[in-house]
Amino acid sequence: MNYYNLKEKTSYLNKEGSFLVKKSFQFAEKAHQNMKRKTGEPYIIHPLNVAIKLADLKMDAETISAALLHDTLEDTKTIFDDLQKEFGQKIAEMVESVSKLKQVKYKTKKDSIENKRQIETLRKMFVAMAKDIRIILIKLADRWHNMETLSALESESQKRIAQETLEIYAPLAHRLGMGELKGILEDLAFPYAYPEEHNKISKTAISEYEKRNKYAKNIANMIRKELKQDHIKAEVHCRAKHLFSLNKKLKKYDMDMNKIYDLIALRIIVSDVKQCYQVLGMIHKKWKPLLGRIKDYIAIPKPNGYQSLHTTVFCEKGEIVEFQIRTYKMHREAEYGVAAHWHYTDISEPKHFRNGLILDEKNSKARAEELEWVKELAKRQQELKNSQDFFEDLKIDVFKDRIFVFTPEGDVVDLPDSASPIDFAYHIHSDIGNHLYGAKVNGKMVPLHHALQNGDIVEIITAKNVKPNLDWLKYVKTARAKERIKNFCYKQKTRI
Numbered sequence: 001m002n003y004y005n006l007k008e009k010t011s012y013l014n015k016e017g018s019f020l021v022k023k024s025f026q027f028a029e030k031a032h033q034n035m036k037r038k039t040g041e042p043y044i045i046h047p048l049n050v051a052i053k054l055a056d057l058k059m060d061a062e063t064i065s066a067a068l069l070h071d072t073l074e075d076t077k078t079i080f081d082d083l084q085k086e087f088g089q090k091i092a093e094m095v096e097s098v099s100k101l102k103q104v105k106y107k108t109k110k111d112s113i114e115n116k117r118q119i120e121t122l123r124k125m126f127v128a129m130a131k132d133i134r135i136i137l138i139k140l141a142d143r144w145h146n147m148e149t150l151s152a153l154e155s156e157s158q159k160r161i162a163q164e165t166l167e168i169y170a171p172l173a174h175r176l177g178m179g180e181l182k183g184i185l186e187d188l189a190f191p192y193a194y195p196e197e198h199n200k201i202s203k204t205a206i207s208e209y210e211k212r213n214k215y216a217k218n219i220a221n222m223i224r225k226e227l228k229q230d231h232i233k234a235e236v237h238c239r240a241k242h243l244f245s246l247n248k249k250l251k252k253y254d255m256d257m258n259k260i261y262d263l264i265a266l267r268i269i270v271s272d273v274k275q276c277y278q279v280l281g282m283i284h285k286k287w288k289p290l291l292g293r294i295k296d297y298i299a300i301p302k303p304n305g306y307q308s309l310h311t312t313v314f315c316e317k318g319e320i321v322e323f324q325i326r327t328y329k330m331h332r333e334a335e336y337g338v339a340a341h342w343h344y345t346d347i348s349e350p351k352h353f354r355n356g357l358i359l360d361e362k363n364s365k366a367r368a369e370e371l372e373w374v375k376e377l378a379k380r381q382q383e384l385k386n387s388q389d390f391f392e393d394l395k396i397d398v399f400k401d402r403i404f405v406f407t408p409e410g411d412v413v414d415l416p417d418s419a420s421p422i423d424f425a426y427h428i429h430s431d432i433g434n435h436l437y438g439a440k441v442n443g444k445m446v447p448l449h450h451a452l453q454n455g456d457i458v459e460i461i462t463a464k465n466v467k468p469n470l471d472w473l474k475y476v477k478t479a480r481a482k483e484r485i486k487n488f489c490y491k492q493k494t495r496i
């Protein structure tokens with residue numbers, strides 16, 4: 001990989017865009033001069049690969065530039081002002097945000113409910129801190145390349161990074177509708193996170209994959225002929241299920257491979273929705289569908305916007321085969337998710353995704369809370385997409401009223417905007433709140449009414465003899481802190 005690969009991949013950019021990319025590459029190359037990665041390669045190979053992945057998604061020039069520069073603040077002598085001078089405020093801020101996201105670190109908790117809560121908070125924090133969704137995409141591409149080169153690290157880091165990828169990054173990709181990337185990240189993490197399981201499943205799956213692939217190819221040819229007769233222009237692919245998701249599914253079915261119908265699925269891609277149903281009819285006429293396995297995600301899309309028709313049929317020789325039928329547009333959205341909407345060349349067809357966000361009521365009730373912020377995010381994207389400054393101003397407002405701060409141990413705490421150290425203390429424990437004496441933010445003492453900010457590390461100092469007072473009520477935002485302060489103060493009064 002070298003600059004010319006990137007140049008070729010970014011040929012969709014205009015002249016200024018290409019110039020910006022070139023300039024960013026030269027700057028990054030110079031900044032990382034003489035640095036090597038753990039793999040032994042020159043460091044620039046890493047940002048270059050990250051940029052190329054984003055160019056494959058046809059991202060805008062600013063994103064490619066920020067991707068090339070993404071490690072300069074962290075690892076080189078470059079400072080924010082240098083970037084601002086050379087590349088402007090926006091790109092400098094994007095690079096700074098990417099660097100800040102390094103703080104979001106996953107660590108396993110013993111208690112599983114506690115662990116789940118932590119993971120969800122971390123994901124939210126990630127999105128909140130990113131501010132601009134392009135930064136999340138840079139981070140995902142960064143993680144993708146790091147996972148590809150994970151073998152160069154020590155085994156302890158390998159395991160932690162793989163786990164973090166499974167818990168934070170892959171689900172984020174999923175929520176952003178980037179199904180393919182989710183699968184890629186999971187499969188890259190799998191052997192490091194669960195080496196024994198990975199070993200076992202690889203052995204059993206390989207021969208099965210080969211057998212079914214051969215069979216699926218024959219079916220694909222039959223379908224192609226049939227489509228041609230019906231004058232439907234279509235692409236037919238055989239699609240192997242990702243190993244990690246296969247393993248997950250097998251666990252649900254007593255590891256019985258015969259119950260997995262989508263190990264190799266056949267995907268038929270056509271030009272419009274009408275043809276999707278036409279093809280479905282053609283398949284059902286030819287082969288009998290399994291009851292309850294016909295899924296119309298075109299009429300009722302999945303919460304993350306996914307659209308397709310799925311059906312499972314008794315195919316040739318009684319084998320059970322899954323078909324997925326979709327338009328090119330749905331296909332692109334299923335693979336690239338939100339990124340598909342920023343396709344540089346394709347800024348003006350907004351409707352589908354918005355439709356994709358209309359949820360059926362049951363589904364939306366059950367998972368409303370979990371999905372609310374993703375929906376918001378996507379809706380926001382949609383609005384911005386229709387506005388002129390589409391690329392300029394992709395701020396994430398979903399969490400504008402929440403902040404995420406850390407304990408000195410690195411646990412993340414989710415608080416309302418402009419919460420104070422008093423809120424933080426009561427969030428940790430009422431005893432801590434009741435004996436709050438002082439607070440340090442990022443190592444410095446601050447007054448108790450100090451407004452906390454995203455990413456702050458907050459340390460509480462307690463003393464035996466101090467007590468809460470009613471003045472504190474002016475400085476707290478959380479209901480919990482208010483209630484505890486009042487409780488304490490009124491109890492004191494009645495005692496006197």
Ligand code: MN
Binds near residue numbers: 046071142
């Ligand atoms: Mn990096």
